Amino acid sequence: MLAYIIRRMGQSALVLLIVGLVAFSMFRFVGDPIDNMLGQERTAEDIERLREQLGLDQPFAVQYFRFLEGAVQGNFGVSYRQGRPVSEILLERAPATLELAAVSGILAIVFGIALGVFTAIRRNGFTANFIMSASLIGVSLPTFLIGILLIYIFSVELGWLPSFGRGETVDIGGWSTGFLTESGLKALILPAITLGLYQMTLIMRLVRSEMLEVLRQDYIRFARARGLKDRAINFRHALKNTMVPVITVIGLQLGAIIAFAIITETVFQWPGVGLLFINAIQFVDIPVMAAYLMLISVMFVGINLIVDILYFFIDPRLRVDRAGGH
Amino acid sequence: MTDIPEQGMAPKIAQKSRLRVFLDSDIYYTFKRSPVAVVSTIVVLILVLSAVFAPLIAPTNPFNPASLNLMNGFTPPMEPNAFTGDTFFLGTDDQGRDVFSTILYGMRVSLFVGVAAVLFAMVLGITLGLISGYVGGWTETIIMRTADVQLTFPSILVAMLIFGIAKGFTPVEYRDQMAIWVLIIAIGLSDWVQFARVVRGATLVEKRKEYVEAARLIGRTPYAIMLRHILPNVLSPVLVIATISLALAIIAEATLSFLGVGAPPTQPSLGTLIRIGQGFLFSGEWWILLFPAVTLLTLALSVNLLGDWLRDALNPRLR
Numbered sequence: 001m002l003a004y005i006i007r008r009m010g011q012s013a014l015v016l017l018i019v020g021l022v023a024f025s026m027f028r029f030v031g032d033p034i035d036n037m038l039g040q041e042r043t044a045e046d047i048e049r050l051r052e053q054l055g056l057d058q059p060f061a062v063q064y065f066r067f068l069e070g071a072v073q074g075n076f077g078v079s080y081r082q083g084r085p086v087s088e089i090l091l092e093r094a095p096a097t098l099e100l101a102a103v104s105g106i107l108a109i110v111f112g113i114a115l116g117v118f119t120a121i122r123r124n125g126f127t128a129n130f131i132m133s134a135s136l137i138g139v140s141l142p143t144f145l146i147g148i149l150l151i152y153i154f155s156v157e158l159g160w161l162p163s164f165g166r167g168e169t170v171d172i173g174g175w176s177t178g179f180l181t182e183s184g185l186k187a188l189i190l191p192a193i194t195l196g197l198y199q200m201t202l203i204m205r206l207v208r209s210e211m212l213e214v215l216r217q218d219y220i221r222f223a224r225a226r227g228l229k230d231r232a233i234n235f236r237h238a239l240k241n242t243m244v245p246v247i248t249v250i251g252l253q254l255g256a257i258i259a260f261a262i263i264t265e266t267v268f269q270w271p272g273v274g275l276l277f278i279n280a281i282q283f284v285d286i287p288v289m290a291a292y293l294m295l296i297s298v299m300f301v302g303i304n305l306i307v308d309i310l311y312f313f314i315d316p317r318l319r320v321d322r323a324g325g326h
Numbered sequence: 327m328t329d330i331p332e333q334g335m336a337p338k339i340a341q342k343s344r345l346r347v348f349l350d351s352d353i354y355y356t357f358k359r360s361p362v363a364v365v366s367t368i369v370v371l372i373l374v375l376s377a378v379f380a381p382l383i384a385p386t387n388p389f390n391p392a393s394l395n396l397m398n399g400f401t402p403p404m405e406p407n408a409f410t411g412d413t414f415f416l417g418t419d420d421q422g423r424d425v426f427s428t429i430l431y432g433m434r435v436s437l438f439v440g441v442a443a444v445l446f447a448m449v450l451g452i453t454l455g456l457i458s459g460y461v462g463g464w465t466e467t468i469i470m471r472t473a474d475v476q477l478t479f480p481s482i483l484v485a486m487l488i489f490g491i492a493k494g495f496t497p498v499e500y501r502d503q504m505a506i507w508v509l510i511i512a513i514g515l516s517d518w519v520q521f522a523r524v525v526r527g528a529t530l531v532e533k534r535k536e537y538v539e540a541a542r543l544i545g546r547t548p549y550a551i552m553l554r555h556i557l558p559n560v561l562s563p564v565l566v567i568a569t570i571s572l573a574l575a576i577i578a579e580a581t582l583s584f585l586g587v588g589a590p591p592t593q594p595s596l597g598t599l600i601r602i603g604q605g606f607l608f609s610g611e612w613w614i615l616l617f618p619a620v621t622l623l624t625l626a627l628s629v630n631l632l633g634d635w636l637r638d639a640l641n642p643r644l645r
Contacts, residue, residue, distance in 0.1 A: 015475050026491055140627055142577045144584050145619055148604060156608055163608075252478075259483040266585050267604075281490040281587045289490050296483070304478050 008308055012301045017068075019297040023290035024067045027077070028060075076291035081283050086291045090273060095175050096166055097265070097272035101257045103188055104196030108257075109250060112200040113239075116207025120215065121234055132208075135201040143260060147194040147267035154190060162187045164269040195264040199253050206249055210242035251307045255300045356639045363635040366628040373625050377433040384427035389592070403613050417613040419602065425613060428599055429621050435595035436625070439509050440576040446514030447575075448568055451521020456552045456560075458522070459529025470526065473519040482578055484516035489587055502590040509588050513578050520567050528560035562640050569633035573626050580622050596622040 058066075070076070076086040119128040138146075155163035167183030169176040178184030214220065215238055223233050262274035269275065273292065280288035348354055357363050376383055403417040403425075417425050454473075458466035476484060489512040496504050532538060533556070541551050582588035583597030591598060596618050603615030 011471075022491070026494055029495070140630060141623070142581055142626075144581055144600070145623070148600070148607070148615070148619070152607060255478075256480050259480045262483070262486070263581060263585065277486075278585050278587060281486065281493065284490075284494050286494055289487075289494070293487060296479075300478055 004312070005309055008305055012305050015301050016297060019293060020068050020071065021064065023071075023293050024064050026286050026290050026293075027067065028063065071291075071294055076294070077287040079280075079285055079288050081280075081285045081288075086287045089276065089288070090291060090295070091174070092176075093271060093273045093276050095177060096270060097258065097261050097274060099178060100188065100191055100195060100264070100270060100272060101254075101261055103192040104194075105199070105254065105257055107192055108196040108199035108203055108253070111196075112203025113207050113246070115200075116204040117211060117234065117239060119204065120208045120211035123212065131204075135204060138197055138201045143194060143198060143263045144267050146197055147190070147264060150190045150194060151267070161190050163190070166271060191264050191268045191270055194267065195257060195261055198260070199257060202253065203246065203250065207242060207246055210245055211238055214238045214241050248307055248311065251303060251310070255296075255303050258299065259296065353639055357635075360635055362631055363639075366631040366635070369624060369628040370632060373433060373621075373628070374437060376430055377437050380427075380430040380434050384424070384430045386424045386427050388423040388428045388431060402611075403617075417611075417617075419611075419614045420606070425617055428594065429596070429618055432594050432596045432599045432618060433621060433625065435506070435589055435593055436576055436579055436597070436622070439506060439513065439579045439589070439595065440572055442510045443513035443517065443575045443579070444568055444571045446510060447517040447571065448521055448564065450514065451518040452525050452557070452564065454518070455522040455525025456529055456556065459526040460533060460548065460552050460556065466526075469522065473522055476516075477519050481516040481574075482581060485512040485578055485582060486585075486587060488512035488515050489582065493587075502592055505588070505590045506593060509579060509582065512582075513575050516578070517571055517575065520571065521564060524563045524567060525560050528563060529556055532556045532559050566633060566637045566640055569629065569636050573630040573633060576622070576629065577626050580626075596625075 074087045076090075078084065079086050079089060082089060115131055119131055122128040141149075151163045154161045162183070165187060166178045167185075167187035168181040169178050169184055170180045171177075178188055220233060220238060223237055228237075258274075261270075261272060262278055264270065265272045265274040266278050273295075276288060277292045279285070280292065357367075381387070401418040401422075419425060419428070454469050458469040489508055492508040492512065493501060493505075496508065529552075538551060538555060541555050546555075579588060579595060580597030580600065583595045584601045586601060589595040589598050591602075594602070599618035600615060600622065603618060606612075606614045
């Protein structure tokens with residue numbers, strides 16, 4: 001078991017090293033870093049000095065190692081466009097994305113599980129069928145169109161909710177939160193629904209199919225024969241047993257929410273990390289792109305590693321073929 | 327092997343019977359019986375044909391500045407313009423471009439990028455899948471590990487990253503021209519994994535069958551065995567994935583263009599048009615946004631439904 005975990009960690013480290021290599025190559029080979037940093041007025045000495053300062057006269061491997069060393073310490077260089085350290089910009093933007101992701105994640109989990117259980121229990125009911133068909137449409141609508149549709153209904157036509165930005169934020173020890181003001185909470189509603197809708201339908205459909213699977217099992221029939229209440233059967237016995245795959249998918253979707261936040265943040269001009277990344281691509285701001293690439297990879301690789309290891313503890317059946325086989 | 331003396335007749339008979347074979351096949355039968363499949367095929371055909379023949383159908387060429395009249399800007403659909411008296415089927419945008427024409431041309435870009443990206447992903451995925459399934463060993467480990475790692479990232483994010491990196495590597499003066507090709511490569515590279523996995527799985531099964539053994543015994547090269555013997559037998563799941571991938575690729579392209587990291591304004595796709603239209607959401611010119619969005623949805627949905635039907639028809643087990 002320990003061997004399996006160590007091997008998975010080794011693989012994760014390898015992936016991160018490769019991603020780091022990609023990020024570093026972007027730095028090193030896209031355009032000329034010296035060109036990007038020095039203005040029009042420069043002398044040959046300036047160039048030489050900066051070249052030495054940046055370590056560009058060193059061999060490739062040494063430069064790569066230095067880049068990794070910097071990245072681990074959170075030093076990703078200076079944004080070409082804003083002229084400030086990338087880590088500073090990222091820290092400033094992170095709360096917006098994390099708050100948005102947290103709220104939509106919770107929305108997706110709560111409503112996803114509730115609707116999933118409901119549609120599984122009332123399998124042939126009219127409401128359940130309606131929800132299932134509606135979810136199909138929800139899955140096939142692209143995220144950005146859902147966002148635009150919500151803006152059209154709730155901002156343009158009804159005028160209830162703001163269509164862009166975060167509203168007023170309160171600064172608590174460097175963390176700017178939108179949870180404490182009315183405009184901040186109002187501004188959060190539409191983006192959170194837009195971002196969470198896809199994950200919600202995904203969780204709902206998964207819970208439904210797992211529930212239907214479990215409800216067919218013998219022990220459920222036995223519980224019914226024992227005369228247990230429907231509620232006890234559905235929630236204490238059935239729902240509990242559907243949770244292993246559901247938790248896995250929720251874990252994996254956490255990363256997806258952060259990634260899809262790019263789209264939602266652009267639609268709603270939400271000042272988060274995703275919008276920063278899109279702007280970085282538009283203006284070819286390499287240090288910001290590289291930093292985002294590294295961060296999101298660490299996150300995805302980390303989540304996958306944790307889910308894989310958790311799997312190992314939750315489901316004993318996997319231990320045999322995962323560790324032994326291959 | 328038909329070694330019939332009258333060879334002159336053979337091709338004609340073969341052709342006729344091939345059509346007959348198709349009309350008599352199970353696939354065609356289930357197709358006829360499924361209204362969803364028939365309707366979505368007709369919709370896809372209409373959309374594809376109108377995109378291909380856009381220059382003939384479109385009332386104006388929206389990208390020819392000579393044919394534009396700024397006075398025609400913001401004309402609502404089916405209403406004569408207040409200044410010029412011109413009427414436009416789906417209205418005009420801020421620059422007086424006919425929305426119907428921009429949609430036709432935009433659909434061309436969307437479909438071209440979608441189809442090219444899926445073809446690219448398909449060729450790459452099939453090649454890598456065949457090689458890793460047939461050769462095995464270290465090659466397989468490296469290819470499939472890469473696939474696993476890539477699969478943990480959402481494909482739209484992979485496409486964005488590739489687009490950003492490729493954009494960085496292209497010289498500034500070529501960026502707009504190259505954007506379409508960069509987009510195709512980015513979406514294609516984000517989508518090859520599905521193909522590779524399915525082809526590898528099918529190849530592993532086919533590899534053990536007797537006909538492959540026979541081909542190896544008569545001395546055919548691995549290259550020939552993979553392409554001429556195994557490939558034809560693993561194609562039907564590939565077809566299903568390709569159709570569903572096409573719908574996803576069209577949406578991915580629209581998303582990227584909407585975000586402003588895809589097709590440039592000089593060559594707008596449906597996503598770019600929606601991006602432009604979003605700017606007029608608050609000022610009441612709803613048609614600039616609505617019609618491209620509806621076209622995109624119709625296109626993606628009908629391709630998707632077709633893919634779903636194809637999956638059910640080719641895989642009776644899943645029904």
